[in-house]
Amino acid sequence: LHGTRLIAYVFNAIEIQCVLHCQRDWTEVIDDLHQAFDAMHERCWQRRHQALSDQSTVLLVDDSAYLVELVLQLHRWPVLQRLVASADLYPWSSDRYYRQPHPPTWLDSRSMLNWLCHSRRNQAQHYCDVMQQPARATLNLLSGNHPMYQALARDEFIQRFLRKEA
Numbered sequence: 296l297h298g299t300r301l302i303a304y305v306f307n308a309i310e311i312q313c314v315l316h317c318q319r320d321w322t323e324v325i326d327d328l329h330q331a332f333d334a335m336h337e338r339c340w341q342r343r344h345q346a347l348s349d350q351s352t353v354l355l356v357d358d359s360a361y362l363v364e365l366v367l368q369l370h371r372w373p374v375l376q377r378l379v380a381s382a383d384l385y386p387w388s389s390d391r392y393y394r395q396p397h398p399p400t401w402l403d404s405r406s407m408l409n410w411l412c413h414s415r416r417n418q419a420q421h422y423c424d425v426m427q428q429p430a431r432a433t434l435n436l437l438s439g440n441h442p443m444y445q446a447l448a449r450d451e452f453i454q455r456f457l458r459k460e461a
Contacts, residue, residue: 302316325353370390
């Protein structure tokens, strides 16, 4: 989608969870996602149908504080749901691309890996090593950690964001 980069995803038969870096208003991005899925459904089945529910939870994410944990938790979700024994076994996740030395260009894994690793060398191996470690505290993906806004963010980040929006 224009002005949007996909950082991570995991999905099952009833929901899509993804991390997007949006340079546009999130409401426009959600509308574009709906239109794209509806058009794909029409091309496949030759009839119009709303493919995605209108329900979505959007969190503002402070990259430097929460992006790494957010992506790791997202990739560990199939294990936590007892769908697979290891995250690398789940086929409907961006985890497998993070384990490759050269992920596809449509996935912006570098954003998260640059925060995770202090070197550009062996980032895929470092990611694999981190995924082998036990999961740490889980993030609240329904409302975030901020008392006033749906966000995974520190107060300074929220204040800076609000000033920018104003």
